[in-house]
Amino acid sequence: MHVENAQSNRLRQRLHSAKQVYAATAKLAVRNILRQKFRTGMTLAAIMFGVVSLVLAGGFVADIFIQLGETIIHSQTGHLQLFKQDFLEKGSRYPERFLIEKPEEIASKIAAHPEVDAVMGRMYFAGLLNNGRRDLPIIGEGVEPNKEARLGSLLKIVEGQQLRDQDTDGVLVGQGVAHSLGLKPGDSVTLVMNAAEGAMNTLDFRVVGIFQSFSKEFDARAVRIPLAATQELMQTKGANQLVVALHRTEDTDKMLARLGAEFSGTSFDLRSWRTLSDFYDKSVQLYDAQFGVLRLIILVMVLLSVTNSVNMSVFERQGEFGTMQALGNRHRDIVRLIIVECTILGLVGALLGALLGMLLALVISTIGISMPPPPNANIGYTAFIRIVPATVIGAFFVGFIATVLASVYPAFKVSRIPVVDALRQNV
Known part of the structure; x- marks a missing residue:
């Protein structure tokens, strides 16, 4: 019984100690973010650009699907058709x-x-x-x-x-x-x-x-x-x-x-408008493929932009990290600090990007985008930017995850620099 109580106390102490460590790391990370205003602004701009682009592109493609579907329904097929087999x-x-x-x-x-x-x-x-x-x-x-x-x-x-x-x-x-x-x-x-x-x-x-x-x-x-x-x-x-x-x-x-x-x-066969319209399914497949490529391109752009920004920030602070190691901080403490900083930047940037994307979608939709007739069609239309919850959430996570991933390599690289070499940067 006493052994179990001792183990339980040690576990609670470790959890309490871990909470204190992460709280202190988060507090220091926020200070560093606010201290480096230019680098922080550049990183946030890159994240927000990627998230806004995904929200607007996804909303535009969703509007194409909806308008194309409604056009097919209300000009040709109806929602369902019943006929002989x-x-x-x-x-x-x-x-x-x-x-x-x-x-x-x-x-x-x-x-x-x-x-x-x-x-x-x-x-x-x-x-x-x-x-x-x-x-x-x-x-x-x-x-x-x-x-x-x-x-x-x-x-x-x-x-x-x-x-x-x-x-x-x-x-x-x-x-x-x-x-x-x-x-x-x-x-x-x-x-x-x-x-x-x-x-x-x-x-x-x-x-x-x-x-x-x-x-x-x-x-x-x-x-x-x-x-x-x-x-x-x-x-x-x-x-x-x-x-x-x-x-x-x-x-x-x-x-x-x-x-x-x-x-x-x-002896009857029942079909929905999507089954009856081969053109719609092919259009959906085409735009889905294009949007998938666009999402990948934006992810790579965010990764490269954030990686570049984090790299520059990290290697400019080599002296700071050398001082931390000289004071007893270990390699993992440096890695943790950098990743926590980028996690906070990713959360803030992705959230601001999602909000800005939705705001721009509403503004653009009040005006509309005049579109020419699609291939093999007669009638042009006015496109809008739809706010699709799944697209907004997906864009948020793309921006956030890309930022966190972008911080991993620079964090491990700078933490492996010898203390003496890092301290020379302070001279």
């Missing part, structure tokens, strides 16, 4: 073979979920659009106009107006189609296509508007007509797809899992 692989050639019978009943079932904003049917077709002078091969969508107008909030109407439910003979044409056929709102066109049974069918339409979407290729061949007109041309009451629009994009994965369970074991 194999429709994606074969439906573009034979859409009449992949029809959903009684789409209204299924749409009502999906719309009963509180997360769902709207469910709309679509039917796809291919045909010829004739303006009285020439034909143009087109791909068409039969849509529910009022619902699509709500979903397609990022589908820009450059001339005329949006297609509405009452426009039973109206057609909305892509900008490329309008340019190829010389169309303007009010013009009459004839749509020629094959019905589901293979018979040729035609119907006259009036151009109500010209749209511009995210994709040039889509605009060059696409037209939209009311779903009822498409069903009349195709001589069917079905639909190829049910497009689900949600109140919040964040609910996509949850609703994909829930509806996937409901339609499990049926």
